[in-house]
Amino acid sequence: MSWFLYSVTFRLKSPLHIGYHKIMHLMRTRLYVPGRTLWGAVTVRLVQKTGKGDYKKAGQFLKEQMRFGYLYLSDGEELFIPKYTEEGLKFGGVSLYEFEKKCVHSISTTSIDAYSLSAEEETLHHLEHINPYSMDDSSPLSLKGLLWVKKLESFSEQDDDLSLKYEGARLKLSELIQFLQVGGERKYGFGRIELSKLKRVDDTKLETEGFYGEWSETKESVNVIIIAGKPVWAHVECVPPLKIEGEIEIFTGREWDNRKGAGRAISSPGLCWVPGSVVKENTRFEVMNSGTWRIII
Numbered sequence: 001m002s003w004f005l006y007s008v009t010f011r012l013k014s015p016l017h018i019g020y021h022k023i024m025h026l027m028r029t030r031l032y033v034p035g036r037t038l039w040g041a042v043t044v045r046l047v048q049k050t051g052k053g054d055y056k057k058a059g060q061f062l063k064e065q066m067r068f069g070y071l072y073l074s075d076g077e078e079l080f081i082p083k084y085t086e087e088g089l090k091f092g093g094v095s096l097y098e099f100e101k102k103c104v105h106s107i108s109t110t111s112i113d114a115y116s117l118s119a120e121e122e123t124l125h126h127l128e129h130i131n132p133y134s135m136d137d138s139s140p141l142s143l144k145g146l147l148w149v150k151k152l153e154s155f156s157e158q159d160d161d162l163s164l165k166y167e168g169a170r171l172k173l174s175e176l177i178q179f180l181q182v183g184g185e186r187k188y189g190f191g192r193i194e195l196s197k198l199k200r201v202d203d204t205k206l207e208t209e210g211f212y213g214e215w216s217e218t219k220e221s222v223n224v225i226i227i228a229g230k231p232v233w234a235h236v237e238c239v240p241p242l243k244i245e246g247e248i249e250i251f252t253g254r255e256w257d258n259r260k261g262a263g264r265a266i267s268s269p270g271l272c273w274v275p276g277s278v279v280k281e282n283t284r285f286e287v288m289n290s291g292t293w294r295i296i297i
Helices: 035-050 055-065 096-103
Strands: 003-012 019-023 026-029 066-068 071-074 082-085 088-091 104-109 125-130 142-150 156-158 161-166 169-172 179-181 192-201 214-217 222-226 248-257 261-273 283-287 293-295
Touching: 003 071, 035 055, 035 066, 035 169, 035 179, 055 066, 055 142, 055 161, 088 096, 096 104, 142 192
Parallel strands: 026 125
Antiparallel strands: 003 142, 003 192, 019 026, 066 142, 071 142, 082 088, 104 125, 156 161, 161 169, 179 192, 214 222, 222 283, 248 261, 283 293
16 A cells, blocks of 8 residues: 555544635634644644754655544534535534534624724724534543655554654654644634544545545545545635535635745645535545545446
8 A cells, every 4th residue: 555544533632713804894614624723733733843944844744654534523423514505505414503503602802902902993893713612511522634655765654653753853753743723813722633543544535434435546636436426525726627516715724935934925726616515426546645535327
């Protein structure tokens, strides 16, 4: 095999905000963590763990050696993967309304005028976030996803773990992703997640881990097959001859810029079908190094 597949589960340690869009004064959050967001967090961690300050180089190393799946919420019993149905968008077996009532909260913030010590005009806004505990019964919530790692001579397996080498430093995969901070509002403590389970997956059928489809590989790529009537669980590039039903959006993100620094370079695969969109025929996709999928013709 050219690739190892790992199932990763993270415990939410603080509120999570994944920037989506703004409605009036409300800053919406995505209800999952895109693969690109996870890649960015692991890039930061790799630089911190190795002491090598080249973020661009570290990010490129991860893009070449790993494929990042999306992270979805789980209450320990159900994995909340979106799917568009005749009754509307559902997450797992519940409606969008029930899911948001269970997992999503919001806070209000404003800037304070230094002279009057009162709220500055036009600075009030509301921030949506995923709560680390269920609003139903206060049970802890987790994030679960899939991670593919390319098999190299410099990598070595250790039970369910993996030892990897970067810039002369050797560290375990579990150490690299043990503590991450993802999403927005990080300076306020948002987005802290801690690895609670790392498992090597030998089965090509992804249903064993709660995800739709089956995966295969070539030396340089990871492919996922989704059968007709099932949803995709990543953003899919909107190109013909893809037959799919759901919603589309322009999917953009921020990356490192050599001149301007973190988050100053805009990257985008363009128009994409969103997670939960349903394919109308059996379809094979390539998992791109940005975490998005592209149809294989």
